[in-house]
Amino acid sequence: MTDALKRVIDALDVETFLVCESEEEGKKLALAMMKNLGFKDVDLVFIEFIGSGARIRARAYMHRPGDQYGWLFAEEVKGND
Amino acid sequence: MTKKVLLSPLDPVHDIGLKMIKRGLNEAGLETKLLPPDTPAEEIIRICMEGSFDTLLLSRTLGYGVAELLARFVDLADAAGLRDNVRIGIGGMAVRPEIAAELGFDAGFGPGTTVEEAVAFVEGREYSPQENEIKKEKVDIASPYTYHYKNQKIGSLLEKITMQIIAWAANKTSPGVERAKLRENDWDYQAFLKKEDDSKFYKHYAQLCDQIPKDFYLKGVMHPKTRELSKDELISLNTYISNMQKQMKVKKLQHTKKLPIVWNQYGTGCPFMDIAHVKASEGWGADGVVHFDPSWGARTEGFLNGNLTHQEDGTVITPNNLYRIHRMLEKSTLWQVRAHRGLNTAETVVLAGKIGADLTKINICYGSLAAGTDPARLTIDAFHAIKYAAKYKMPFDVVTNEELTGVPAYKAFAGMLIVADLAVRLGAKPILQPLFAFSPEVMVSGQMDDNYIDFNAAKIYALRSIVDAPIWPGAPIGFLTQTEDRVQSSLSTALHALLATSLGVDAISIASADEAYSGGPISIPSKIDTLRGVEESFRFLGLAGIKPTEKAQIWQEQMVIGIENVLSQIAEQGDFVQSLYDGVLGSKEEGAFPGRAGYNTVREE
Numbered sequence: 001m002t003d004a005l006k007r008v009i010d011a012l013d014v015e016t017f018l019v020c021e022s023e024e025e026g027k028k029l030a031l032a033m034m035k036n037l038g039f040k041d042v043d044l045v046f047i048e049f050i051g052s053g054a055r056i057r058a059r060a061y062m063h064r065p066g067d068q069y070g071w072l073f074a075e076e077v078k079g080n081d
Numbered sequence: 082m083t084k085k086v087l088l089s090p091l092d093p094v095h096d097i098g099l100k101m102i103k104r105g106l107n108e109a110g111l112e113t114k115l116l117p118p119d120t121p122a123e124e125i126i127r128i129c130m131e132g133s134f135d136t137l138l139l140s141r142t143l144g145y146g147v148a149e150l151l152a153r154f155v156d157l158a159d160a161a162g163l164r165d166n167v168r169i170g171i172g173g174m175a176v177r178p179e180i181a182a183e184l185g186f187d188a189g190f191g192p193g194t195t196v197e198e199a200v201a202f203v204e205g206r207e208y209s210p211q212e213n214e215i216k217k218e219k220v221d222i223a224s225p226y227t228y229h230y231k232n233q234k235i236g237s238l239l240e241k242i243t244m245q246i247i248a249w250a251a252n253k254t255s256p257g258v259e260r261a262k263l264r265e266n267d268w269d270y271q272a273f274l275k276k277e278d279d280s281k282f283y284k285h286y287a288q289l290c291d292q293i294p295k296d297f298y299l300k301g302v303m304h305p306k307t308r309e310l311s312k313d314e315l316i317s318l319n320t321y322i323s324n325m326q327k328q329m330k331v332k333k334l335q336h337t338k339k340l341p342i343v344w345n346q347y348g349t350g351c352p353f354m355d356i357a358h359v360k361a362s363e364g365w366g367a368d369g370v371v372h373f374d375p376s377w378g379a380r381t382e383g384f385l386n387g388n389l390t391h392q393e394d395g396t397v398i399t400p401n402n403l404y405r406i407h408r409m410l411e412k413s414t415l416w417q418v419r420a421h422r423g424l425n426t427a428e429t430v431v432l433a434g435k436i437g438a439d440l441t442k443i444n445i446c447y448g449s450l451a452a453g454t455d456p457a458r459l460t461i462d463a464f465h466a467i468k469y470a471a472k473y474k475m476p477f478d479v480v481t482n483e484e485l486t487g488v489p490a491y492k493a494f495a496g497m498l499i500v501a502d503l504a505v506r507l508g509a510k511p512i513l514q515p516l517f518a519f520s521p522e523v524m525v526s527g528q529m530d531d532n533y534i535d536f537n538a539a540k541i542y543a544l545r546s547i548v549d550a551p552i553w554p555g556a557p558i559g560f561l562t563q564t565e566d567r568v569q570s571s572l573s574t575a576l577h578a579l580l581a582t583s584l585g586v587d588a589i590s591i592a593s594a595d596e597a598y599s600g601g602p603i604s605i606p607s608k609i610d611t612l613r614g615v616e617e618s619f620r621f622l623g624l625a626g627i628k629p630t631e632k633a634q635i636w637q638e639q640m641v642i643g644i645e646n647v648l649s650q651i652a653e654q655g656d657f658v659q660s661l662y663d664g665v666l667g668s669k670e671e672g673a674f675p676g677r678a679g680y681n682t683v684r685e686e
Contacts, residue, residue, distance in 0.1 A: 009357055011604040043600045046565040057567060065351035065602055066308070066390040072317040072353065 006070025026054030095142035105196030217413035261427035290383025348373025350391035369415030379423020422448030434473025446496030456661035458679030486672030491643025518560035539636035557592035567594035575614030
């Protein structure tokens with residue numbers, strides 16, 4: 001996890017519109033997109049497919065309750081991170 | 082001598098910001114003149130010099146060519162000698178303070194500048210953000226109410242029922258009651274703060290607990306879903322807290338009306354994450370926060386101890402956890418520790434009271450019909466919990482969550498009124514908590530087929546026609562109307578808040594935009610979403626209102642009749658506890674099942 005991501009208090013949501021042919025495909029694409037972005041603990045909070053594609057809100061948890069929180073131990077964020 | 086201020090927009094049309102600042106300057110007793118938009122720079126400088134103005138305030142909204150325009154103005158002002166006697170400030174959407182400073186202006190005001198900042202500049206004094214900081218105070222929503230009955234028939238029925246409960250409870254006790262007594266008599270909060278040895282207390286305490294707390298105290302075995310927070314984590318938390326406290330500010334959600342106050346819940350499982358949640362809630366305007374404990378906590382006799390984090394929803398109640406969260410609260414934040422539904426109800430109230438909670442939550446009927454606790458057990462525990470709530474001056478809400486299982490509102494309200502009446506007789510201050518929810522009752526019967534307003538309004542009208550008591554819809558408002566879509570979810574919460582403020586209730590509990598998402602923990606941004614939505618709804622409505630249709634009146638009358646009938650039945654039976662087992666306040670067909678936790682643990686003293 002980069003220094004900046006350590007400062008994400010709990011979750012990072014990605015909201016976008018995916019061009020797809022069905023809700024099922026949209027779900028697969030959304031989760032694949034999050035994995036491709038390098039996130040491990042991912043889920044799809046919301047999807048609504050209509051006609052041309054799906055509005056989605058995908059989520060990656062950086063810190064779940066009870067984890068060792070990066071933001072508790074965070075140092076100054078390095079510019080090249 | 083009164084200072085003279087010339088204001089001039091360097092835009093073809095935009096001068097609203099300067100007009101607002103002009104009003105602020107006039108209210109501060111300063112003399113002002115506002116030039117029309119698009120006045121040439123040379124003209125502004127001439128008027129300023131001829132009129133012997135002390136300060137010139139310019140604004141620029143449009144972004145294109147702003148640097149060149151301002152640089153040219155400064156050159157002209159220098160050439161004319163204006164800067165010798167006049168201080169020049171520049172503000173507006175296109176202005177950044179650093180650009181203004183670079184160009185040689187005396188002050189630069191970027192977007193978000195307040196009128197107070199501009200006034201301070203004109204008056205030549207340092208602007209202190211504190212003068213514009215919101216002052217919040219705790220609101221006691223219960224104290225204005227008399228608890229007098231407007232419906233005498235219902236008042237008389239309640240008296241009969243609650244006197245019977247008081248007589249029933251007189252010679253009974255339970256392990257929960259005994260633990261509460263022990264915590265009340267033998268556990269000293271000041272000694273806890275001084276870290277004095279409490280092993281004697283916990284040796285005795287363990288004897289009154291279930292196996293899990295007993296193993297924890299006697300064998301040092303940790304609950305399987307918990308872990309102790311490390312020393313490093315505790316030290317880091319202190320650093321995080323002290324850094325945060327320096328910059329902490331709070332917002333106020335209410336607009337022209339002072340009520341309703343707004344509550345957020347927390348209970349992530351981890352007291353550290355809870356603190357993060359609480360600070361975000363406070364920052365974005367919540368007036369109060371509610372501590373949620375794990376569901377297993379309600380079915381376990383006894384509390385654990387220490388700095389514990391929990392892997393699932395609900396933060397374990399321990400003195401350390403409550404203390405740590407409490408000391409992080411802003412002075413204006415109300416703190417509620419819910420006690421309402423389980424085997425630790427009475428002790429929760431004692432612990433919360435000693436540590437400094439402002440409110441608690443108790444309801445015999447919900448806890449025993451929809452939350453798994455044996456009716457007799459919860460009645461005796463809640464009876465004592467209410468007495469402790471009175472002692473510690475903690476008002477408590479009586480939530481009607483049994484509506485969510487399918488119990489009709491009138492039955493849930495009958496139960497709520499019984500607990501409220503009992504509380505008043507025991508010297509406590511109950512707060513009525515009807516649900517603003519798309520409940521199973523209305524799903525089946527269709528009262529919300531057209532709108533979400535009428536049936537919720539009917540609830541408030543019905544309760545107001547019965548008793549003069551505070552009302553705090555929850556919990557959360559709009560329950561079961563929200564979806565995983567954060568826009569829909571936030572809007573639905575905001576609209577229910579709009580209805581609540583229109584109905585003039587005292588408080589509301591709101592969910593996060595993650596309310597309907599069950600795949601993981603609630604996120605802090607999702608809490609901010611709904612707080613922002615509610616703030617906007619209060620701003621939108623102001624002192625205006627929402628008008629329900631005539632259905633609200635009809636349903637109000639039906640509800641009151643229903644409540645009367647239920648109370649008559651219980652009064653006639655003469656046994657409140659038995660009526661809970663018999664389904665009078667919610668039957669199995671309606672999804673209400675008398676709980677089993679603590680069954681057969683009530684004994685006579």
